[in-house]
Amino acid sequence: MSKNEDKILLKYETKNIDDYLAVGGFNALKRAISMSPDAIIQEVKKSGLRGRGGAGFPTGAKWDSLYKYPSKKKYLCCNAAEGEPGTFKDRYIIKKNPYQVIEGMAIGAYAIGAARSYMGIKVIFEEEIRRLADALKECEDRGFIGKNVFGGALDIPIDIKLGPDNYLFGEETAFMRVLEGGPCMPRIKPSFILGLGNGLKMESEDNAYVDGIPTLVNNLETYANIPHIINNGAEWFKSFGTEKSPGTMVFTLNGDVKRPGMYELPLGTTLSWLIYEIGGGPVNGSVKGVLPGGPSNKILAANELDVALDYDSLKAAGSGLGSGCVIVYDETACMVKTALTFSIFFMKGSCGQCTMCNSGTKRLTDLLTFIEHGRGDEKDITEIWSWIPQMMKKEAGRCYLITAEPIVVSSIMQKFPEDFIKHIEEGRCPYSRELTSFKILSFNEETSEFSQAMI
Ligand SMILES: Cc1cc2nc3c(=O)[nH]c(=O)nc-3n(C[C@H](O)[C@H](O)[C@H](O)COP(=O)(O)O)c2cc1C
């Protein structure tokens, strides 16, 4: 099991603000406003914290860019869209301790000089929205967020904004468009210094509409780490995890394992430890394949499970940590169906703005459907391979969605070619079971079960 002393974010369960205050809640904010913004950013930089939204970008460097950017006005956003299939970590952190996220956002807003902060969350996450809204109100009522905090030193309101149940809502430029009241569609990528789209177009304090405002976007779990870093220092934080991937991650262990669940572990824990020691091993027979970082990264085969769960080790293994969503497939899983399921997910998620993404995700889904239903042939396999490099070209699409699909599909085809051959030779799917679907709706702690919906 994961040990309590290895935890940072799930160490304490806080039912109300008094529980949070009892374990040192808001001491970090108090300490932060006695520090200069630059000193806070240096501490975050020193901690080595990397964004938990998928790409693992260094948080301190991002904050520094925003802090130094010459603009009178800046905004801060917390990305709680949690769109990756098989991921539940942000909602779990909200359930266990939303106060640390709110405190982390307040520290971030003070550090970069933000005028306002926004928390963007999917409208369907009703329970989590209620929990966040209640926690935020408690923080406001107790004078930690909003007006006159610490004698007026921190008048930075936080608002909760709701977005659609759409995978692209989590993509940061689409995220900001939704918060502006626009469509859930990515923009052409700006430079990473502004990093964050064209800013929010919103009513300013003087009731004028403004745009182009530099905006910091971080994932919810990223913010949750901040109070702990400010309270305990960068060196303490680095005592968890590895040199280049310090800290912990809240992993969603899902799929064909005996004990699926939510587990906070130090980064660098091996994938095999998570699957066998914590997850109890595969449900049927042996492990066939594992997605260590969700469906935007390559699948790993059974002989690759000794890899450490950290950004660099997984990159070296040809995959990625993503948002800490580990999906396990045992020997009864059909890998054609697996590839098809992800292809359908990306096809449905595509906004269709880019021609190659629109046609590529549809065509891959068609071809994989033929093969899965026993009506495919070698020509279909050849055609899939011809789409892969085209979809992965840098200029093929505005956002990473178009790259994610060929990455996962090609890795499944490469590592499990025998499944594709069998479907073609036998003219049918040789596996009898349905796949575990993986859009998580909720998690039952008592039974350690996820309730899931088809994507
Ligand atoms: C298609 C797509 C979906 C994404 N979904 C999410 C999401 O649900 N939550 C999230 O935090 N980041 C998501 N991201 C990453 C964000 O664009 C952004 O990089 C992240 O919020 C930055 O936070 P971080 O630096 O703290 O990781 C997504 C990216 C892409 C391309």
Ligand code: SF4
């Ligand atoms: S790559 Fe796909 S999902 Fe991304 S903007 Fe283009 S069409 Fe939309």
